[in-house]
Amino acid sequence: MGGGLPWAGLLYAAGAAALCLYALFGATPYGLRVLTVAGVYALAAIGFQIVFGLAGALSLAQGAFFGLGAYASGILSSQFGWDFAATLPAALAVPLLVALVVGLPVLRLESHYFALATLGIAQILLLAAVNLPALTGGANGLAGVPGVVLFGRTVPRGLPLAALVWGIVAVGGLLAWRLSVGRWGRALTLVRDDPMVAATLGLDVGRLRLGAFALSALFGGAAGALAVHTQRVVSPEVLEFPVMVTILTVAVVGGRGRVAGAVLGAVLLLHLPEWLRGLERGYLLVYGAALLLTIVLAPHGLTGLVERLLPARARPLPAPRPLPEPAAPHTEPLRVEGLRKAFGGVWAVDGVSLAVPRGAILGLIGPNGSGKTTLINLVSGLERADAGRVLVAGRYATALRADARARLGVARSFQAGALPAAxxxxxxxxxxxxxxxxxxxxxxxxxxxxxxxxxxxxxxxxxxxxLPAGLRRRVELARALARQPAVLLLDEPAAGLTDAEKRELAAHLRALAGEGLGILLVEHDMGFLLPLATRVVVLDQGRTLYDGPPQGVRQDRRVVAAYLGEGGGA
Structure with a gap:
């Protein structure tokens, strides 16, 4: 969420300075009011950047969190006389509570289903605001909301109010930026890029998404509280869809996942209609054309365009740090007993049992569709078995999620490769x-x-x-080894490699096994696999066809008939 340095960062700093000078010396009272509203939407969009830009979840509830914050602060200040120092925590707490309650079920949904579910939350809250007139004022809302009152004194409109709003934006933006460049933000981008891979790296995907959703609610509630005291009235309009559309547009035009994008998008989109007012009825057409042109020419937003034109200077590479000493390896890193998994009534894995002792390389082969990748998915926790048991380093892991199994010591690669391109x-x-x-x-x-x-x-x-194929496979292996696993699951790691690259990979795998690592290796290339494996399991139609030494594979008639063919090769 941060801009690149030095040139892009310097440009953003110059823009912030220009905005301050405008507020101090160039803005009219009306201009300061527009600038204040822009700050409110910038704060809401920063929160949206966390759940949408970093976590990759298209939440349409940010407008609802905005409205909840506005109603919470507006009701408490107008009906109970609380000042802003007391209403702001309430404006944060109410959206946060809603986010935690609804986030647990809806965050399990994918893509457009999640977006529709979060939109439904907003519609329910809108109906509640309209149909609870005793509390919310109903369709007419609540008038007479006081301005921002801090410790008994009202913050005047104009420059003082604008300074307060933008001061909160600066604090919120700094917090969001620090989170985004830290360990939590890096983990969220992994979840955004590929939740399945993130889970196999030991990351709790559900907890990370819920945290992002909750944090976005805090920003939305704070923005709503500032909005209601800026406008001095709260009505159901703050819960309607146009608010969400504005926040989404600010984020996309400014630059997805960037704090600077939220600020730039809010300032531009709130001021652009004012700059085009002289066009009278034609200003909406020009406004829409300008937005469309921005999206076409800068698909990654204005800040993305800036950072492409002014790329950051390459960071110096860090010095290597030794990994901590791993725990004493278990004599049997992996044991599978009677695993079964069906898809649509067809058994993809049917009663498979196998063991990977310490320092062993167990080869897993079979024709396409025999259940090899499904078995690896069952072991790593990406699929849930219908029956059977999985033990990792002597501990039962059958009921554990993928992230929990990764923390026990399971690491894996993927057949199609799963490295983030960017x-x-x-x-x-x-x-x-x-x-x-x-x-x-x-x-x-x-x-x-x-x-x-x-x-x-x-x-x-x-x-x-x-990356070329050979180097890509080595990077995938490096990522798996960085987990310091007890057992390593490799799904066709030699696919696409040259003979020299295969020999180099085989040497690495022998060395790892020699250090006590258990390896389960799925591979079609018999010339690569058989000299490497200490034992081989052959699957056919989800069942174990052969389990024994590698030299016996080519002599087994059932294996020859089902997989190797009459020539004995594959």
């Missing part, structure tokens, strides 16, 4: 240490140590999106 190699590997480190600096230092071990530290600053 992240550097170091950021992708350091992500595996976020859950176990004390901060981003420590995670990156430990990530550098793993990159050095695999001989790819020279690529630490390279973006993952441009």
């Amino acid at each position: 992240a550097t190699v170091l950021e992708a590997v350091a992500a595996a240490r976020l859950e176990r480190s004390r901060g981003v600096a420590e995670a990156e230092g430990q990530g550098m140590a793993v990159l050095h071990r695999l001989g790819i530290a020279d690529h630490a600053a390279t973006l993952c999106g441009g």
